[in-house]
Amino acid sequence: MEMVKRGFLRACINRSSLDHDLIDNILTPLCAHHEVTKPVNDELKEFVAEINDSITKLSQSLTFVKHPISGKEYLVFAITDATPDTHNYPGMTAAECQYFAMILDKLGNQEDGHIAWNEAYSELNFKAVARPPSKLRMQALIQQWTEMGYLLEANDRLYFGPRSLVEFEFYLRFNFPETIKPCHLCKQLVLWDIKCSDCGRKIHRECIRKYLRTRSNCPTCGKKWTTRLSQ
Ligand SMILES: [Zn+2]
Numbered sequence: 422m423e424m425v426k427r428g429f430l431r432a433c434i435n436r437s438s439l440d441h442d443l444i445d446n447i448l449t450p451l452c453a454h455h456e457v458t459k460p461v462n463d464e465l466k467e468f469v470a471e472i473n474d475s476i477t478k479l480s481q482s483l484t485f486v487k488h489p490i491s492g493k494e495y496l497v498f499a500i501t502d503a504t505p506d507t508h509n510y511p512g513m514t515a516a517e518c519q520y521f522a523m524i525l526d527k528l529g530n531q532e533d534g535h536i537a538w539n540e541a542y543s544e545l546n547f548k549a550v551a552r553p554p555s556k557l558r559m560q561a562l563i564q565q566w567t568e569m570g571y572l573l574e575a576n577d578r579l580y581f582g583p584r585s586l587v588e589f590e591f592y593l594r595f596n597f598p599e600t601i602k603p604c605h606l607c608k609q610l611v612l613w614d615i616k617c618s619d620c621g622r623k624i625h626r627e628c629i630r631k632y633l634r635t636r637s638n639c640p641t642c643g644k645k646w647t648t649r650l651s652q
């Protein structure tokens with residue numbers, strides 16, 4: 422199983438954000454090759470947790486994250502203390518790295534963590550850069566970052582992708598405290614999901630669903646919870 426773990430981690434590092442179909446496509450031949458039983462469901466979570474234990478000391482993490490916008494669960498490989506400044510790829514210019522930080526900032530300043538397409542190309546202020554990337558290059562970069570899980574395209578808009586939610590959690594919390602707040606119940610970031618109709622505070626649907634089994638008030642403001650839980 423150790424060889425399978427190593428092979429799987431390598432694939433996760435290469436892809437950085439995997440949905441369950443992709444996990445299956447990677448694990449099936451890997452397990453067959455090493456003649457072990459493929460972990461599924463709870464075993465898969467345990468298998469990933471064991472890999473995670475061995476890489477946390479390297480400031481890396483392998484985490485399952487459910488993205489409320491796509492409704493899918495992803496397995497994300499991330500560097501946990503990352504900021505957009507440390508996010509550098511070989512082959513990316515300084516201006517392109519700046520562009521990445523700008524996109525994250527645009528998303529971070531929005532109440533609901535998404536922007537319209539044209540906003541990805543407008544009002545860009547490149548500092549101390551001789552040659553900003555062309556629009557064609559920006560389009561290619563956005564596509565690349567979407568494939569890597571940093572961004573997510575849905576409803577003709579751009580959202581924070583699953584990898585950003587894990588990798589930049591610390592950065593987002595501290596840089597956008599007005600727009601990005603933790604869920605009152607589980608303390609993880611909550612960007613979408615549902616809001617209390619009284620105080621407007623966002624909360625994870627699953628968290629509030631469990632909470633309301635035994636109570637009827639909003640955990641943030643204490644008033645009676647009236648927002649419908651179904652989508
Ligand atoms: Zn929560």
Ligand SMILES: [Zn+2]
Nearest residue numbers: 617620639642
């Ligand atoms: Zn409230």
